[in-house]
Amino acid sequence: MQELLLEEEKMEQESTGSGSSKFSSLQWVFKVKNMAWEAYKSKPFSHWVLLFLSSLGMLVAFPASSLLSRVYFANGGTSKWIISWVAVAGWPIPALILFPMYLFHRTSPTPLSLQLFCSYVFLGFLSAADNLMYAYAYAYLPASTAALLASSSLAFSALFGFWIVNNKLNASVINAIVIITAAMTIIALDSDSDRYPYVSNSQYIWGFVWDILGSALHGLIFALSEWVFIKFLGRRSFHVVLEQQVMVSSCAFLFTTIGVIINKDFQGMASEAKTFKGGVTAYNLVLIWSVITFQLGVLGATGILFLASTVMAGVLNAVRVPVTSIAAVILLNDPMSGFKILSLVITFWGFASYIYGTSTGSKLP
Secondary structure, eight states: OHHHHHHHHHHHHHHHHHHHHHHHHHHHHHHHHHHHHHHHHTSOHHHHHHHHHHHHIIIIIHHHHHHHHHHHHHTTOOOHHHHHHHHHTTTHHHHHHHHHHHHHSOOOOOOOOHHHHHHHHHHHHHHHHHHHHHHHHHHHSOHHHHHHHHTTHHHHHHHHHHHHHOOOOOHHHHHHHHHHHHHHHHHHHTTTSSOOTTSOHHHHHHHHHHHHHHHHHHHHHHHHHHHHIIIIITTSOTHHHHHHHHHHHHHHHHHHHHHHHHHTOSTTHHHHHHHSTTHHHHHHHHHHHHHHHHHHHHHHHHHHHHHSOHHHHHHHHHHHHHHHHHHHHHHHOOOOOHHHHHHHHHHHHHHHHHHHHHHHHSOOO
């Protein structure tokens, strides 16, 4: 009899524990739902529209620009400086959006102090260097591989955001950094499966190195851009996003143009277009669409930094990695080995850990 009572008590405890677990899960769902609703109500509707458009710019325009870079090199393009120049040649696009805001919305330009000007120049120099590093990466690596390596920018965004703008780090974020680093190591171990025949071993290795360095610099630019908003611009109106975009991109354009002139790559564009697969028209279309998509992608990233934080910019920048990889396999017939698929799965795991960590340990919009 005593044994029967003990058994019933044990079953009751298990049942209560199971019910408690279900109740805790429901509580967590309701808590997240209430937090999301409170966050939505705390901002005007225009904020969420701009946030959606900025996110779209990062998740569509950035992958498109990456694929176009690969198309340029795969079809006969050879100049790393030209593809870097194209990345910033669209700086008048945000200017065309900004000037009507001054005229019709009674918005006045932000006073240009010496410190703010120096910040723009420094960010422009870093952006020019970053674009050149990525150009070398896409010259030697398949787009899917380059995109997976670029996911390391998530880790660098988290670290630089922690050091520069005091974004929080917790166990989940650190776990994500370790996981994504492991995914990059898997790609390195599988380097022979996706190397193009015309790319030497040293070129492949350098493409790998430049991609990682470019991702590190990308994370630094994210953190410094948010610091400029906090320190000098504030979050008064969306026009400061366009101002920063115009100034930084124009400075990067100046630095890159000097490099193109010194390297004498402008003179080689005509002959390069003639030998380009698809002809001069295809060559011009690739460069024109690269100009547009690069600028829209950077504008979207800058908008995310203004409307949210380095954290969310890092998350979206990471989410675009699998989008680019999958699109490269489908559209460009990139090789997709078992190791690369494993790396992609592990990267997804790292993203999930990062998003969970930032949603519980940092302030999102």
